Amino acid sequence: MSLAFLNLHNLKLSCRLVFFGSVSGRGDGKTSFGGSAVMVRIAGVILVVAALAACGRTSAEPLASSTVLGDFGGDQVMLRATSSGAEIQFSCMEVVVSSAIRTDASGHFTATGGRHRTGGAVPIVPENPTPVRLDGVAYLTQGGTIQLVISDIPEEPGAPIAWADSLTLVRDKRATIYLCP
Secondary structure, eight states: OEEEEEEEGGGTEEEEEEEOSOEEEOSSSOEEESSOHHHHHHHHHHHHHHHHHHHOOOSOOBOTTOBOOEEEEETTEEEEEETTEEEEEOSSEEEEESSOOBOOTTSEEEEEEEEEEOSSSOOSSOOOOEEEEEEEEEEOGGGOEEEEEEEEOOSSTTOOOSOEEEEEEEETOOOOOOOOO
């Protein structure tokens, strides 16, 4: 038994197929498979059809060179993006980005903003927002999908990141956000 790998780049597929049978060199520079040449051709066609049916498209079309706009919801999080910035609401905090989120040609974006607590006990001394970095990719899937990582920006270069969260947000999806105790 041997593994055969199939990469169909123009269809954006990447699948691993298993070929059952024997493969051996014949001494004349050709390879022989256990079975007749017709069976090998039929098996090859079946493998390609199975790959197309089982794998499907593995990559989504990016939101290329655009400004992210609209409301996006996820698991206890909501993003509202406008042409002048963005707000991300969580249960007990909010992230504010003061400039538009713009994607590059592959849908990737990076932005910075500030994170501060919301709800709960009011602090006696007002807190300054904690600087955060947003790294993400925007896709056209489901009318708009964003995969996003938000992380603190360490005060000292090379210091470990104290907080990070990974999010998947879908355009016009309702977000259920619980009140902060």
